Amino acid sequence: MLGAAGAALIGWLIYAFTISVQNTTGRDRVFVITLAGVAIAVAAIILLSPPVRDAEVAMARPLLGVSLPPVRDRHSWASRWRGAAWAGLVLVVGALAAVLLLAGVPAGVGLAVDGAEHPVQLLWRLPLGIALVLGSFAIQAVFGWLLAVSAPKVLGPTPADRLALAADRERALARSNELARELHDTIGHSLTAISVQAEAGYAVGLSDPQVAHRALERISATAAAALEELDSVLGSLRSGPRGRSAADLEGLVHAAATEEPSVLELIGDWDALPDSSSGEVFRIVQEGLTNAVKHGRGAARVRVSVRSDVSVTITNAVARQRNSRDREHRGIVGLRERMTLVGGTIEAGPTSDGREWKLCARLPTR
Incomplete structure (x- = not known):
């Protein structure tokens, strides 16, 4: 219908x-021809403008x-030519559909009416007229199917579109990985602490209620800190990295x-550290302490040293002999x-004597 209206105009x-x-x-003819040329140029400019393909896809x-x-990809010529x-x-399809509809329906009705006036010809005029009218409407579905089949090929993505969409998917995947890392580092650390405190409270609390009470207090404080940390993580993912103070690290x-x-x-x-670097150091220490607890x-x-770069070293005794694959989680x-x-x-990895586990990280300050 839109194509038919445009074709009619x-x-x-x-x-x-x-x-x-x-x-x-004379001059009047030159003026009319010039006006027609301007109209054609304006139509070409409109059809080749960047928003056209966007609007066509939306419709x-x-x-x-x-x-x-x-x-x-709105501005390349490949995209503009697709829109045009x-x-x-x-x-073209709208014009053909309109011509067939406007010609077929009156012709079919005419055949049926003529058949009523001539009883001898009624047997073939009436069925033919009805078939012509129904066929004129049915052919519209064929034209619609033709446009539906052609749309992905004509309006589909250009090579630049595919590159941009692939970049979007890559950024979304990186965002998902970032969220997974942040949640693992924050919630995993807190859950590990809660688990250790709960086990200690259960083991000793049966004979010493005060130990159980202190363990429950620490579990409550850790859970509250975990919720606060979760809010902070989600906020940093929306607004950018959150810096950490020395007091945060000490705590x-x-x-x-x-x-x-x-x-x-x-x-x-x-x-002197930027927010991004202080946040990364905080996560490194957090994960190292989580491994130490586990x-x-x-x-x-x-040990955290801030110089031209930042170095982090975390050392702790292992509970039993472990190889490097045991801890590579x-x-x-x-x-x-x-x-x-x-x-x-x-x-x-483990130290040379196998008695300690050592984590060494180094990252730039900018």
Whole structure:
């Protein structure tokens, strides 16, 4: 219908300009021809403008029921020619559909009426007239199917569209991986602490209610901190990385649920770090302490040195002999991904004597 309306308008304009040229001479004819040229130029400019293909895709989806990806490449000539080609196809199909409908329905009705006036011819005129009328309407569905089949080929993505859509999917995947890392580092750390505190409270609390009471207090505080940390993570994913203060780092180390209080050694000017770097260091220490709680014993020793770059070293005694594959779980994998993204390096594994586990990370400050 839209194509038929557009074709009718164009046909009327062509007819009007043709009649005007035939009925004018001299300067008037030159003026009419110039006006026709301007009209053609304006139509070409409109059809080749960047928003045309965007609008056509938006209309084709609901009207034709086709699935078309969003237009990302609006300004290249490949995209503009696709928009103009689709407009031309719609005009041609709409014109054919209108001609067949406007010619077939009256012809069919005429055959049926003539058959009623001539009883001898009624047997073939009436069925033929009905078939012509129904066929004129049925052919419209064929034209609609033709447009639906052609839409993905004509309006489909250009090579630049495909590259942009692939980049969008890559960014979405990176965002998902970032969310997974953040949730693992924050919630995993808190759940590990809660688990250790619960086990200690259960083991000792039966004979010492005060120990159980203290364990429950720490579990409550850890859970509340985990909820606050979750809000912070989700907020940073929306608005950007959140910086961490030296007090945040000290609180993290001192709150670690290791058998003995963990120790922090902070060297250099922490406040000089940008938010992104301080946040990454915080996550590294958090994951290192989580591993120490899960697999180690005694206190964890944390050393953070802020110089031209930042180095983080976390050492703790292991509970039993372990090989490097025992500890290479999601947390370490996530830290390796973090270091790759920020241009840093990380090494984690047992010391040469096998008695301690050592994590060493180094990342730039900018």
